[in-house]
Amino acid sequence: MPKVVTDVTCPFCGTLCDDLEITVSDDNKKILSVKNACAIGAEKFNHTKEPGRVTHPRMRQPDGTFKEISYDEAIDFTARMLVKSRKTLMYGWASTSCQAMSIGHEIAEKVGGIVDNCATVCHGSSLIAIQDVGIPSCTLGEIKNRADRVIFWGCNPAHAHPRHMSRYSIFPRGFFTVKGHKGRKIYCVDCRHTDTARVADTFIQVQQGYDYELLNAFRTAARGGPLPDEIGGVPKEKVYEVVEELKTGRFGVIFFGMGLTHTLGRNHNIDIAISFTRDMNEFTKFNIIAMRGHWNVTGSGQVLSWQYGFPYAVDLSRLDKARYQTGETTSVDLLTRNEVEACFYIATDPGAHFPIAAMISSSKKPTVTIDPHINCTTEISDVHIPVAMVGVETGGCAYRMDNVPIETRKVVDPPEGLLTDEEVLTRILNRVNQLMEEA
Amino acid sequence: MVEKITLNLITCRSIQQGVGMEAGKTSKKYFDACSIIEMHEDDMKNLGILKNTNVRVTSATGSVVVKAVTTRQELVPGLAHIPMGPWANRIVSAYTYSTGEPCFKGFPVEVEPAPSEQILSAVDVVKDACGLLKK
Numbered sequence: 001m002p003k004v005v006t007d008v009t010c011p012f013c014g015t016l017c018d019d020l021e022i023t024v025s026d027d028n029k030k031i032l033s034v035k036n037a038c039a040i041g042a043e044k045f046n047h048t049k050e051p052g053r054v055t056h057p058r059m060r061q062p063d064g065t066f067k068e069i070s071y072d073e074a075i076d077f078t079a080r081m082l083v084k085s086r087k088t089l090m091y092g093w094a095s096t097s098c099q100a101m102s103i104g105h106e107i108a109e110k111v112g113g114i115v116d117n118c119a120t121v122c123h124g125s126s127l128i129a130i131q132d133v134g135i136p137s138c139t140l141g142e143i144k145n146r147a148d149r150v151i152f153w154g155c156n157p158a159h160a161h162p163r164h165m166s167r168y169s170i171f172p173r174g175f176f177t178v179k180g181h182k183g184r185k186i187y188c189v190d191c192r193h194t195d196t197a198r199v200a201d202t203f204i205q206v207q208q209g210y211d212y213e214l215l216n217a218f219r220t221a222a223r224g225g226p227l228p229d230e231i232g233g234v235p236k237e238k239v240y241e242v243v244e245e246l247k248t249g250r251f252g253v254i255f256f257g258m259g260l261t262h263t264l265g266r267n268h269n270i271d272i273a274i275s276f277t278r279d280m281n282e283f284t285k286f287n288i289i290a291m292r293g294h295w296n297v298t299g300s301g302q303v304l305s306w307q308y309g310f311p312y313a314v315d316l317s318r319l320d321k322a323r324y325q326t327g328e329t330t331s332v333d334l335l336t337r338n339e340v341e342a343c344f345y346i347a348t349d350p351g352a353h354f355p356i357a358a359m360i361s362s363s364k365k366p367t368v369t370i371d372p373h374i375n376c377t378t379e380i381s382d383v384h385i386p387v388a389m390v391g392v393e394t395g396g397c398a399y400r401m402d403n404v405p406i407e408t409r410k411v412v413d414p415p416e417g418l419l420t421d422e423e424v425l426t427r428i429l430n431r432v433n434q435l436m437e438e439a
Numbered sequence: 440m441v442e443k444i445t446l447n448l449i450t451c452r453s454i455q456q457g458v459g460m461e462a463g464k465t466s467k468k469y470f471d472a473c474s475i476i477e478m479h480e481d482d483m484k485n486l487g488i489l490k491n492t493n494v495r496v497t498s499a500t501g502s503v504v505v506k507a508v509t510t511r512q513e514l515v516p517g518l519a520h521i522p523m524g525p526w527a528n529r530i531v532s533a534y535t536y537s538t539g540e541p542c543f544k545g546f547p548v549e550v551e552p553a554p555s556e557q558i559l560s561a562v563d564v565v566k567d568a569c570g571l572l573k574k
């Protein structure tokens with residue numbers, strides 16, 4: 001009899017939906033159907049059914065092909081690489097569990113690695129701004145139950161966080177939001193007329209790269225100051241009108257994404273968005289939340305922060321203290337300046353998501369990648385160690401975009417013989433300890 | 440009609456890109472979702488190309504061949520979008536202004552028709568740049 005697993009957490013985006021229902025075959029080996037997930041979440045679970053999964057570690061040969069090796073050989077190669085290298089970039093972590101991270105950090109402390117996560121190319125700018133000016137924020141549950149003014153600024157949840165709008169930010173009825181969508185006013189600020197803009201009541205089309213100016217105008221308007229006729233392509237009347245509407249709300253929130261963190265101004269864009277939020281608290285209750293991308297990128301920031309005090313780009317190469325300096329200990333800068341001696345990637349694919357100059361540098365160094373699937377990075381690595389998919393084939397803790405921890409579940413068994421991230425990392429740690437004792 | 444046009448490029452996530460990623464980096468879904476450039480129809484007319492023509496996109500960093508398409512997520516003329524992925528990253532600058540964050544959005548590119556050029560696969564587009572592609 002197939003059985004239904006309820007309250008499954010989706011390990012794809014920072015919305016971390018925890019209401020999925022998954023039907024699995026009675027031998028616990030196959031996912032038969034997925035309920036409640038969006039297209040991306042469903043694809044993630046369904047993907048396990050597809051043939052061609054790599055089930056053995058692989059080592060790249062001089063001719064570019066890969067040869068299967070045992071876990072022991074792969075772990076030995078990795079440990080030797082880590083012990084030999086004086087500075088190793090240990091990047092990824094956003095798609096694995098907090099438990100796996102803390103084992104990884106122990107390895108980094110031993111070998112003097114630099115631990116960086118996907119925030120480095122994503123919400124890193126936001127983290128810098130938060131360190132500078134703080135953040136008035138709340139949980140998604142509060143949004144669902146209280147928010148009546150919702151702004152999406154430079155983010156596109158219709159594509160990147162597909163169920164965010166139905167679970168929290170636009171459609172649901174909550175304790176004080178009994179009318180659901182009707183009781184909320186939705187704004188979208190973007191340089192494109194995105195699918196999120198289509199569901200907004202008001203779309204504000206900002207010229208690409210003028211978000212800082214427009215946010216500055218919002219701050220000025222909130223204080224009743226004068227504005228030029230047009231700011232970043234938006235007429236001043238519109239700015240005054242929107243700010244007045246926001247003031248009449250009982251509970252407002254700004255969700256922001258890569259439209260702010262990736263454009264010119266970077267952390268300054270977030271800084272001023274937070275400052276505007278703070279200003280608005282003179283008039284009503286206002287909050288701001290970063291639309292974190294990967295399902296557990298927030299978790300990596302959490303674990304690093306409580307262990308070392310910094311949320312990403314933590315340099316442990318001095319062995320006795322942790323350092324953090326964006327532009328210096330951040331992955332892309334380290335790689336383009338050729339400052340690391342080896343690369344260790346886990347649960348990530350910088351090959352697809354880093355600018356090519358960084359990957360050209362990476363490809364010249366000894367590299368090990370731990371990931372369930374073949375991707376752009378595994379194919380230029382020396383060793384690829386396949387693992388079970390966290391949140392599908394093994395459980396572990398994750399943090400939602402609003403910093404709420406949620407346990408992910410094991411739904412099916414991994415293909416036979418596959419180890420989990422935690423098992424592989426523990427074995428690497430043990431081997432590193434052995435090698436260091438021998439030396 | 441002109442031989443090449445200069446556009447302002449942004450790279451973003453799309454739901455198709457997300458689905459493709461989960462289907463696998465070597466899947467057709469991923470290839471179809473990411474090896475494209477979304478352009479405004481006016482810009483296509485200006486360049487004298489029809490939808491689904493291959494084009495070469497060149498930035499100060501590099502150059503890549505992708506397929507020109509239109510989109511229902513409307514762009515203004517002069518603005519173009521390549522979904523995040525290895526194709527986009529062939530032309531994204533690694534300069535981070537000391538923030539760690541590369542320049543993924545808002546940089547000038549030249550677009551020219553390249554109907555006879557081939558689009559490389561996700562893995563090959565990275566290997567090619569790293570000098571690992573066996574010709």
Ligand code: SF4
Nearest residue numbers: 010013017038041163
């Ligand atoms: S919205 Fe995000 S967490 Fe929820 S099902 Fe879709 S991909 Fe998964």
